Amino acid sequence: MERFDVNILGCGSALPTTRHFLSSQVINLREKLYMIDCGEGAQLQFRAMKLNFNRINRIFISHLHGDHCLGLPGLISTLGLLGRTSDLHIHIQPDAEKIFQPLLQYFCKELFFTVFFHAFDPQKNELIFEDRSLRVYSIPLKHRVPTAGFLFEEKPKSAHIIREMIDFYQIPISQIQAIKNGADFISPEGEIIPHSLLTRPADPPKRYAYCSDTAYYEKIIPLIEGVDLLYHEATFIEKDLQRATETYHSSARQAALIAQAAHVKKLVLGHFSARYPDENILLEEAQAVFSHTILANERMTLQV
């Protein structure tokens, strides 16, 4: 099983508490790291979780509220002090570059790498990034300011080779990658050994959806249908629904309703308001609707 983990760096909402850091996560897909949101303190949690700064590849910012992106200048400054040389790519809204550049130009003037701001339209559901192993799509959400969630989708993987078969047919190493990718093996005697005999099927590609911050918004349901893991904000409980509606946030029950309607495999709640000393109240409310629910917590690593 190849690694596809979500590391929770922070899952609090805008006000700091003693329990939670501000929003930030790091996806580890086969040892490449992709960050989602970067609230203040993200670099501290990054270090605390013993993640490797050199492996940060791309950063995806959901929206331009401070608790989701004010950790960027400090993180970039630290990457500079660590001697990073490979460019850093930030997928973010069009406004962001002009907002952050004066600060970066002052505090990060001695970088050996370039910070690229890639603007995307949070109001569209589209492919915003793709590499050899991954596609990332934006998911338009419903918040006070333009906001997008992200769908991280693994590309189809190659089949698992069956070692005993390789030994038995004395297949040269040079041909193994082709067989993994679907080829048959033709022996020196001309015998065709079919791919299916030499391999076990590939693991199905996994999908992870991040939906924060957002009010209850049914339009996302088809976009996250059947994902292996959904992180959905649950800032409030149902009793505080009026406050949730006013501020364009969700209750835990609403997060669970979305998870249920989208047939996701597992729901993780986050973006907790500081007002609930015991977040089990959120968990119980969501589990009453959708049992495969857990609470996010700092320094938690979830397998997708």
Place this chain on the structure above:
Amino acid sequence: MERFDVNILGCGSALPTTRHFLSSQVINLREKLYMIDCGEGAQLQFRAMKLNFNRINRIFISHLHGDHCLGLPGLISTLGLLGRTSDLHIHIQPDAEKIFQPLLQYFCKELFFTVFFHAFDPQKNELIFEDRSLRVYSIPLKHRVPTAGFLFEEKPKSAHIIREMIDFYQIPISQIQAIKNGADFISPEGEIIPHSLLTRPADPPKRYAYCSDTAYYEKIIPLIEGVDLLYHEATFIEKDLQRATETYHSSARQAALIAQAAHVKKLVLGHFSARYPDENILLEEAQAVFSHTILANERMTLQV
């Protein structure tokens, strides 16, 4: 004894570690809070130390390196969310306003208070702020960029009234403040009861000096002569003096030499490099020169 405390929010140097936050302190002088430096995460530590956000009065920034000021936007944003209405005053270098304003204008647009940037010249030793109970002076330091430390000096305090004397002479409440401030009491019969008989002397005014970041710099010695508490950076040990000199930082021994020469009452070391897993090596090096030395640590509160 009236309160004059230093709360250590962070005492690490530029790179985050699992042990230390970035530079930030909060002075509590008679329940008014004055912040010195505001590295990323300062607002998180502020909350963790159960300090009251409403009582932040002024912020003093030593220099424009990210680890000393990148916590400002997040802190200001949080003060806004908490409904602050009283203005916030930041004493900082002239460049700062134009660097921070684009970010503040975007992320902190709905504030009910104004953020004032008060520029001061870090190359001068001068009074930069004064209120009823306090004077703050800049202390020019020697660093890679213009940098100033700060001397916090209590104003002379009024004498302590001796309750038994008040009762004995039946002194009306209306006259007590005048007596505290130095007046004699004249009884209805015309008898003069001298101030010295009615009071115990005032506590001597206390002084606290913050010197970070700086290379070894003897010019500060007369400016911090005899302070009750000195926070001096000790990024390195003597063995790494070359690195200290290159980066305009101090060794623990150098901090102790300054403390000794300035006859300070107590030295607290901070701004620790990430390279020393056990900081007792810094403490021992300093104590060999100046025994009244301690190590700073997060969430520590020191009485001046």
